Amino acid sequence: NAGVTQTPKFQVLKTGQSMTLQCAQDMNHNSMYWYRQDPGMGLRLIYYSASEGTTDKGEVPNGYNVSRLNKREFSLRLESAAPSQTSVYFCASSESGYFSQPKETQYFGPGTRLLVL
Amino acid sequence: RKEVEQDPGPFNVPEGATVAFNCTYSNSASQSFFWYRQDCRKEPKLLMSVYSSGNEDGRFTAQLNRASQYISLLIRDSKLSDSATYLCAVNIGNGGSQGNLIFGKGTKLSVKP
Numbered sequence: 413n414a415g416v417t418q419t420p421k422f423q424v425l426k427t428g429q430s431m432t433l434q435c436a437q438d439m440n441h442n443s444m445y446w447y448r449q450d451p452g453m454g455l456r457l458i459y460y461s462a463s464e465g466t467t468d469k470g471e472v473p474n475g476y477n478v479s480r481l482n483k484r485e486f487s488l489r490l491e492s493a494a495p496s497q498t499s500v501y502f503c504a505s506s507e508s509g510y511f512s513q514p515k516e517t518q519y520f521g522p523g524t525r526l527l528v529l
Numbered sequence: 530r531k532e533v534e535q536d537p538g539p540f541n542v543p544e545g546a547t548v549a550f551n552c553t554y555s556n557s558a559s560q561s562f563f564w565y566r567q568d569c570r571k572e573p574k575l576l577m578s579v580y581s582s583g584n585e586d587g588r589f590t591a592q593l594n595r596a597s598q599y600i601s602l603l604i605r606d607s608k609l610s611d612s613a614t615y616l617c618a619v620n621i622g623n624g625g626s627q628g629n630l631i632f633g634k635g636t637k638l639s640v641k642p
Contacts, residue, residue: 445629454634455573455616470629502572509629517563518618518630520572 413438416521418503424527425493433488433524435503443509444486445518446470446478448499455502461486462509493528500525532556533619535633543641546607550636552617553599561620562600564591566613567635573616577602607640614638 419434437444446458447470457470461480475497477489486505490497504518535552542548554562561580565573577584579600583592590603600619604611614635621631 452634455632457629460629517575517578520574522572 415439416503416505416519418501418521418524420524421522422525424529425490426529427494429493430489430491431493432490433501433503433526434485435487435521436485437503437505437519437521438484439505439507439519440483441505441507441519442483443506444480445504445506446476446486446488447502447504448472448497449502449523450499458488458501460509493526495528498526498528532621532631533617533633535615535617535636537634537636539637539639541639541641542607544607544609546640547603547605548607548638549601549603550615550617550638551599551601552619552633553597554617554619554631555598556619556621557595557598559619559621562591562593563618563630564589564600564602565616565618565632567616568613573632576615604638607638609640609642612638612640 416437442463445460447455449455456472458476459478461467464483467478479487501524503521506518507516532555563578564576566576567573577591579591579593588605592601614637616635617633618630
């Protein structure tokens, strides 16, 4: 199993450009998440999808859109990139999102490093 | 009070030392707690889950104190390879409904020879 995969690994954009970050998981998880991580700010939730067909805003959704394409894939789109969106983006997945079972937690992808000039 | 708080460190300790980190949380209804390890320029990886009174895994012990609303991570006999940032995560759901994890900003540990 590959776990959670993300593409691309690195990306440089100019202000105003758009791009889509791709995420896929092969663990048959129901819930998927997008985070950004900035120095001194920790991991902040952008959007999440509790199950296929649903998406909800997290702590910092402005400037982003998401699509839960199917159970495996959850993409994050920047319509008009801004320098403030320079960050490391992590996708994660979990079995149900209830975290009530001892081994249920979130599994993270390797991240996408995005620089917006 | 922020939802999940950690001492950012850095904690600089010699090999073989015992080191402990605390993580406080504000939502008394939180049911699930985790410690993650994050190496430089890598993704967070689960280190331990903490569900009841705590648990132990080799040199690592995690404890939960519901009354004071904090979890702790104890590392005994520190190794150079333990150098990393340790993130705590708390479920903000109440167990009966789906919730999300809130992460602390992390505590940086540096183990020196």
